[in-house]
Amino acid sequence: MAEALALPSNPETEPFWQACREGRFLVRRCDSCGQAHWYPRTLCPFCFSDRTVWQDGSGRGTIYSFSIMRRVPEPYAIAYVTLDEGPSMMTTIVDCDFDTIRIGMPVTVAFKTLDDGRALPVFRPA
Amino acid sequence: MSIRNQAYIAGAYEHPTRKATGISLAQLHAEVAKGALEDAGLAKDDVDGYFCAGDAPGLGPLNMADYMGLKLRHVDSTDTGGSSYLIHVAHAAQAIAAGKCNVALITLAGRPRSEGMATGTAPRVWNAAAPDVPFEYFYGPTVVNMYAMCAMRHMHEFGTTAEQLAWIKVAASQHAQWNDHAMLREVVTVEDVVNSPLIADPLHRLDCCVISDGGGALIVVRPEIARSLQRPKVRLRGAGEAPKHQMGGKIDLTYSGARWSGPAAFAEAGVTPADIKYASIYDSFTIPVLMQLEDLGFCEKGRGGAFVADGNLISGVGRLPFNTDGGGLCNNHPANRGGMTKVIEAVRQLRGEAHPRVQVRNCDLALAQGTGGSLGTRHGSATLILERES
Ligand SMILES: [Zn+2]
Numbered sequence: 001m002a003e004a005l006a007l008p009s010n011p012e013t014e015p016f017w018q019a020c021r022e023g024r025f026l027v028r029r030c031d032s033c034g035q036a037h038w039y040p041r042t043l044c045p046f047c048f049s050d051r052t053v054w055q056d057g058s059g060r061g062t063i064y065s066f067s068i069m070r071r072v073p074e075p076y077a078i079a080y081v082t083l084d085e086g087p088s089m090m091t092t093i094v095d096c097d098f099d100t101i102r103i104g105m106p107v108t109v110a111f112k113t114l115d116d117g118r119a120l121p122v123f124r125p126a
Numbered sequence: 127m128s129i130r131n132q133a134y135i136a137g138a139y140e141h142p143t144r145k146a147t148g149i150s151l152a153q154l155h156a157e158v159a160k161g162a163l164e165d166a167g168l169a170k171d172d173v174d175g176y177f178c179a180g181d182a183p184g185l186g187p188l189n190m191a192d193y194m195g196l197k198l199r200h201v202d203s204t205d206t207g208g209s210s211y212l213i214h215v216a217h218a219a220q221a222i223a224a225g226k227c228n229v230a231l232i233t234l235a236g237r238p239r240s241e242g243m244a245t246g247t248a249p250r251v252w253n254a255a256a257p258d259v260p261f262e263y264f265y266g267p268t269v270v271n272m273y274a275m276c277a278m279r280h281m282h283e284f285g286t287t288a289e290q291l292a293w294i295k296v297a298a299s300q301h302a303q304w305n306d307h308a309m310l311r312e313v314v315t316v317e318d319v320v321n322s323p324l325i326a327d328p329l330h331r332l333d334c335c336v337i338s339d340g341g342g343a344l345i346v347v348r349p350e351i352a353r354s355l356q357r358p359k360v361r362l363r364g365a366g367e368a369p370k371h372q373m374g375g376k377i378d379l380t381y382s383g384a385r386w387s388g389p390a391a392f393a394e395a396g397v398t399p400a401d402i403k404y405a406s407i408y409d410s411f412t413i414p415v416l417m418q419l420e421d422l423g424f425c426e427k428g429r430g431g432a433f434v435a436d437g438n439l440i441s442g443v444g445r446l447p448f449n450t451d452g453g454g455l456c457n458n459h460p461a462n463r464g465g466m467t468k469v470i471e472a473v474r475q476l477r478g479e480a481h482p483r484v485q486v487r488n489c490d491l492a493l494a495q496g497t498g499g500s501l502g503t504r505h506g507s508a509t510l511i512l513e514r515e516s
Binding site for chain 1: 282
């Protein structure tokens, strides 16, 4: 998949990645308009309120779209998953026969540890 | 203030190279600038406005202005990926209408082929500090699998088929066979496309564009200058620009920003899709062509598959001739950015200077459509409507 990439530190989203390392999947929600968004940010991208908070996500969703990257040494399935909380997020689908992946398929979150210690939220069939 | 008829494209030049070994990037920019100036019949010292994007080496326009020895009073380095150069045409018209420059030069150049860049199949990061990067990069988003997800969703919602997408490549190849400079001149069939290897489902190798070196340039001038030159007069009748992104997670991959830039351009031009004789449509893959045609209103949303099938995009055969140079799919995709060549072929058509085998008869109104970035994440859309002045 992707090569290692040196990322600048980001205080805005560090709590998200810390929770991932603890096996918890957080979603950012706005107390002003009530909507969850993705990717997480401090100012709500819908109403621009700064009254946004972390909440525990269900970790459940359905596949909005996907594609299997075939012409690489290790094929992988990239996808957008629509979370039960509302927003769709980019991810990969793991732990399944890629040829069984379908749009609309229910999936649940899992965490994959990367070389840099990051716990990356990925999804597997529910 | 409208820019309708306020500016003319007086010069257009596409570099003939497709593999620029032995030519530096700055040199390519300068060579296309020289070519466009000669096409217009203007000299370097006539240029007082310069436009470039992220493919130009250095800090915005500064290093290339230095290299070329330009004396400028207006610069613009708007970068919306491959659509930048269409936006530059519109912004040049605005600057000209506002009296900020008289002769605007726009350049694009790149050497991804010589540099052996894994253009479509490796994740690319423009700036690691971009807020989306940690939430995307590690999943392996590449150019091809992001567009593939658009195609997958379009097929799911509207029943679009791989064979319908293939017709877009077929039409491009029919045109490219007449272009001496095109990278792929072999005519292909629907079967050839759908039987080529899957790169990222549902896109096949022949759904993808070429990787090429090269570049292009445009000269945009005020009307009085265009009338003093010895070239056919092509004027900007309308323009629209619009970024589209993930909308806080309310993702919809079935349409592009052309849904907004298109109507803005048509409104300014005072024409409708039915009036357009020729269309240049950005074609990094087959699927963006189909989506943009729908978004521009050439057919209903979801009906693009039926619209592009059976040769409807082939010059002399179908209702809407597109990319008669062979497009990015077969001809040229310099710097992995398609907008410049889209404008250049539209200018050729309006001047009557396209290859005789693909020239659209009485081509007096053309559209050029570009997107830059990725339709699968965030992109800038730009639409130009260009007219030949009789
Ligand atoms: Zn809000």
